[in-house]
Amino acid sequence: MAKVQIMDHPLIQHKINFIRREDVGSKDFRTAVSEIASLMCYEATRDLELQDVQIKTPICEMTGKELAGKKLAVIPILRAGLGMVDGMLSMIPAAKVGHIGLYRDPETLEPVEYYCKLPVDCEEREVFVVDPMLATGGSLVAAVTLLKQKGVKRMRAMCILAAPEGVKAFEKAHPDVDLYIGALDDHLNDHGYIVPGLGDAGDRIFGTK
Numbered sequence: 001m002a003k004v005q006i007m008d009h010p011l012i013q014h015k016i017n018f019i020r021r022e023d024v025g026s027k028d029f030r031t032a033v034s035e036i037a038s039l040m041c042y043e044a045t046r047d048l049e050l051q052d053v054q055i056k057t058p059i060c061e062m063t064g065k066e067l068a069g070k071k072l073a074v075i076p077i078l079r080a081g082l083g084m085v086d087g088m089l090s091m092i093p094a095a096k097v098g099h100i101g102l103y104r105d106p107e108t109l110e111p112v113e114y115y116c117k118l119p120v121d122c123e124e125r126e127v128f129v130v131d132p133m134l135a136t137g138g139s140l141v142a143a144v145t146l147l148k149q150k151g152v153k154r155m156r157a158m159c160i161l162a163a164p165e166g167v168k169a170f171e172k173a174h175p176d177v178d179l180y181i182g183a184l185d186d187h188l189n190d191h192g193y194i195v196p197g198l199g200d201a202g203d204r205i206f207g208t209k
């Protein structure tokens, strides 16, 4: 069974509390989402492999450590996942970026795919799928299913807020994929929004409502 990890670092919790507030405007919301993504990326990459490398400091030679050259990719679920990309890249700048476009049908809440563009060698990469919100789980489950169909073997998912319903659905569909979340909220409302949540993340990032 994959692990579900709540990233309860105080800085992450503080910033999540900030973006929940309804009076936070798009600019500040975007900045904070990006900062949260950086912090979550920092925590989620603790287990990346290192290799020894010989270097020379101004004082002497030494055996240092560097990332073992594993290829990484960040794949946001459009639109809301775009808000996490810059923050992720601030930690792992060499990562390639793919995009999966999904929107939720407002009646059925089922994800509808409208775009997919991935790095050509995505099947060789360690992929981070990012979406700030895990509600019913439909979008993340569909995105990970699509990536598996495209040949991706190593994947982790990162969401800032999650509902218990979404975590359960994701664990059931993809028990082999680790899930990192910033906070586990209480439940979903009748419209599939996370409660207490923060509203529609895409609209808040792009100022569309």
Ligand SMILES: O=c1ccn([C@@H]2O[C@H](COP(=O)(O)O)[C@@H](O)[C@H]2O)c(=O)[nH]1
Pocket (backbone or CB within 6 Å): 077, 078, 079, 080, 104, 109, 111, 131, 133, 134, 135, 136, 137, 138, 139, 140, 166, 192, 193, 194, 195, 197, 198, 199, 200, 201, 202
């Ligand atoms: O409170 C919410 C709930 C959902 N979203 C958006 O929907 C998808 C995730 O919904 P699923 O039901 O898990 O498919 C996510 O991409 C968000 O864009 C939201 O913004 N706020």
Ligand SMILES: O=P(O)(O)OP(=O)(O)O
Pocket (backbone or CB within 6 Å): 077, 078, 079, 080, 081, 102, 103, 104, 105, 139, 200, 201, 202, 203
């Ligand atoms: O999941 P949705 O429908 O909220 O999509 P978007 O991220 O474009 O707001």
Ligand SMILES: [Mg+2]
Pocket (backbone or CB within 6 Å): 080, 200, 201, 202, 203
């Ligand atoms: Mg939306």
